[in-house]
Amino acid sequence: MSGGPAPAGRAIAWIDGPTPEGTWGDPDRLCLPLSDRGLLLADGLFETLLVEGGEPRLLAEHLERWRGSAACLGMAPPPGADRVRPLLAEAMARSGLTGSGALRLNWSRGSGAGRGLALPGPDEPQGRPRFWLQLSPWRPASTPVAVVVSGVERRNAASLISRCKTFAYAGAIQALREARAAGADDALLLGSGGDLCCGTSANLLVRRGGAWVTPPLESGCLPGVMRGRGLALGLVREERLSVADLLESEAALLVNSLGGRPIRRCGAIDLPVPAGALDLWRRLLLSS
Structure with missing residues (x-):
């Protein structure tokens, strides 16, 4: 869905690990491990929110759907607002975004299950879910x-x-x-x-x-x-x-x-x- 000319600012992304602070960078330069099931099998969930004036619109509703979808598909619960809001604030500062933006939250089942579709059994080591996000300049789409x-x-x-x-x-x-x-x-x-x-x-x-x-x-x-x-x-x-x-x-x-x-x-x-x-x-x- 295309909008009008993008507001001032640049796209910025963050991915968790390998340190507790995670890693910030250009979306084209940050990488996922090749073993991540989100990359290999589309085994993951995302939410996309409009950001206006630094505020994520309908954040509670998006996070509720995110959690419900994870439960439906047997995934670990994704992060909540206490994790998302500080990351959004830092993304705003790093991107220089001055207008509206699109925030995409990503949650994959992660790596650790070996090759193929099979998931670890209940008594086997479980894969670690992976969280990353991207903030991009965006003007709400309205063209017929x-x-x-x-x-x-x-x-x-x-x-x-x-x-x-x-x-x-x-x-x-x-x-x-x-x-x-x-x-x-x-x-x-x-x-x-x-x-x-x-x-x-x-x-x-x-x-x-x-x-x-x-x-x-x-x-x-x-x-x-x-x-x-x-x-x-x-x-x-x-x-x-x-x-x-x-x-x-x-x-x-x-x-x-x-x-x-x-x-x-x-x-x-x-x-x-x-x-x-x-x-x-x-x-x-x-x-x-």
Whole structure:
């Protein structure tokens, strides 16, 4: 998801070990061990947050999802706010960031299980999880986009992976390649049942009859933080959505924590982009 021109500052990254203080450096120069399961097998989780005025937006909600996903996948609990906030403050100082930014938190199962998929048994030495983060200049994305409905990738509603924000984004990348080849900006994915599910990196919101609706989790969509905010605040409701529902809608948005992009066209069909379409995204981001 692309935003506008990046604010002043440079990207900075940190990775834990080999000392308690960890290591700071350029994201292109810091390294993971080749044995890390996050690198080898996409066996890890991440969260991406918007940072504005030095404050990580919706940090508690992101960390709650992070912890829940780790428990779902049998991973050790990831760090909490007491660890993340001091690292973010230092990242801000080191990067010289003067505007908004994107903070990505990464948690892998680490190394130590040997070659292959198998995990250590309960009586065997367990691998040490690995934590790293990156702060990059970022301006929230808001440009209207053209989309296609992917014909090559679908979300699997029955999979544990669909319920967690893992490193495994190969399917989304292929759907995005398909969209770009068709002259579009992004792709919408269907769920295993054939209903609309989500975008490649964002949840889908559609306005019908004056109300915002989003596909249910049973479609296979990720339980996005912004999506959850909309449901909790009563601003969005769950409803199964077909491609026809989208094409006949009053408006549609792709939303995540880094931006809200109105859908201006799906395939060859133009969709309305009403004034104030992004007000909902900002309200979800800032409401307490």
